[in-house]
Amino acid sequence: MPDPHRPTIDFESIPVIDVSSLADPDGPSAECVDRLGEAARGVGFLLIVNHGVADETFSSMHEASQRFFAQPEAVKQQVYIGNSTNHRGYVPVGEEVFAGATPDLKEAFDLSIDLPADHPEYVAGNPLLGPNQWPDVPGFREAVMTYYDEVFTLGSRLLAAFARYLDLDPDTFLGSVTQPPSQLRLIHYPYNPDAEDRPGIGAHTDYEALTLLKPTAPGLEVMNGRGEWIEVPYREDAIVVNIGDLLEVWTNGAFVATSHRVRKVSQERYSYPLFFTVDYDTVVAPLTFSGSHDSAYEPMHSGEHLFAQTAQSFAYLRRRIADGEVALPEGARPLYSLGREHALVGESR
Ligand SMILES: O=C(O)CCC(=O)C(=O)O
Numbered sequence: 001m002p003d004p005h006r007p008t009i010d011f012e013s014i015p016v017i018d019v020s021s022l023a024d025p026d027g028p029s030a031e032c033v034d035r036l037g038e039a040a041r042g043v044g045f046l047l048i049v050n051h052g053v054a055d056e057t058f059s060s061m062h063e064a065s066q067r068f069f070a071q072p073e074a075v076k077q078q079v080y081i082g083n084s085t086n087h088r089g090y091v092p093v094g095e096e097v098f099a100g101a102t103p104d105l106k107e108a109f110d111l112s113i114d115l116p117a118d119h120p121e122y123v124a125g126n127p128l129l130g131p132n133q134w135p136d137v138p139g140f141r142e143a144v145m146t147y148y149d150e151v152f153t154l155g156s157r158l159l160a161a162f163a164r165y166l167d168l169d170p171d172t173f174l175g176s177v178t179q180p181p182s183q184l185r186l187i188h189y190p191y192n193p194d195a196e197d198r199p200g201i202g203a204h205t206d207y208e209a210l211t212l213l214k215p216t217a218p219g220l221e222v223m224n225g226r227g228e229w230i231e232v233p234y235r236e237d238a239i240v241v242n243i244g245d246l247l248e249v250w251t252n253g254a255f256v257a258t259s260h261r262v263r264k265v266s267q268e269r270y271s272y273p274l275f276f277t278v279d280y281d282t283v284v285a286p287l288t289f290s291g292s293h294d295s296a297y298e299p300m301h302s303g304e305h306l307f308a309q310t311a312q313s314f315a316y317l318r319r320r321i322a323d324g325e326v327a328l329p330e331g332a333r334p335l336y337s338l339g340r341e342h343a344l345v346g347e348s349r
């Protein structure tokens with residue numbers, strides 16, 4: 001049944017927003033806050049320009065990533081994600097399988113906040129916190145972490161602006177951001193002339209609060225309220241931002257986690273999403289703010305939601321669950337139960 005409290009998302013295009021004022025010491029302009037909030041409310045996807053992430057920071061990271069993926073498979077496997085207990089490392093083609101769908105045609109390298117091996121969370125077995133695995137590629141770690149830090153700063157500013165839009169204290173969301181397992185993925189979609197039958201990434205919503213993504217080519221599409229796929233235009237100077245599951249719950253559905261996919265790619269493509277989340281143990285419950293309605297969502301444990309979703313889609317974690325080495329958090333939602341279009345999208349990611 002349609003929820004009358006949720007906005008219709010009959011959009012035909014993705015808004016492009018100049019966010020230069022986000023870096024102002026006095027805070028962003030009222031116009032910037034309004035445009036960001038309206039886009040989060042109506043579309044759940046936006047392109048931001050003048051975002052302050054230096055071209056040089058991006059190109060150094062991209063170049064390091066290309067050098068990593070160009071290595072022989074056996075070398076990349078030395079940092080296989082299944083070597084880690086906190087979900088870091090190389091994800092080969094076929095590792096991720098979504099709800100019975102065809103495996104995506106992509107390989108990836110997953111990293112996150114780099115905590116020391118003696119960090120209490122890691123020692124206690126937290127499934128998402130701890131050190132990264134680093135490949136033996138000169139300059140890789142520095143280039144990737146510099147990019148991580150710059151985009152992380154931008155994500156923090158966006159979260160403060162979204163809070164302002166809802167007339168909340170700018171620190172409302174950021175109060176739960178001290179050592180979050182926000183993941184940066186380096187994704188490589190190889191050139192494949194037979195790509196017709198396989199999506200780059202099937203339809204899904206993102207699990208975190210906010211995603212900041214920089215692709216190197218077109219291919220990303222988002223679903224509007226009528227179930228039509230709308231192309232996200234490719235702009236070299238833009239970062240794509242989208243709302244994830246956590247912000248949808250937190251804003252009680254005022255912001256939407258919009259389903260998206262990467263259509264069949266026959267050209268080589270790289271894409272760099274930073275999935276900005278909050279501290280592992282944050283329980284996200286719908287907020288009350290001016291204009292909000294009765295709560296339409298159950299509170300959600302952010303870290304367990306993220307881990308449960310991840311564990312259901314990665315082959316190495318499915319094996320660990322089957323072998324009893326790892327358990328799914330109690331009450332874990334099945335894959336992709338959130339997002340307004342899941343009924344239209346059905347099972348596939
Ligand atoms: O490659 C892209 O442009 C999108 C990737 C994506 O949606 C994801 O990894 O969640």
Ligand SMILES: [Fe+2]
Pocket residue numbers: 204205206260
């Ligand atoms: Fe995504």
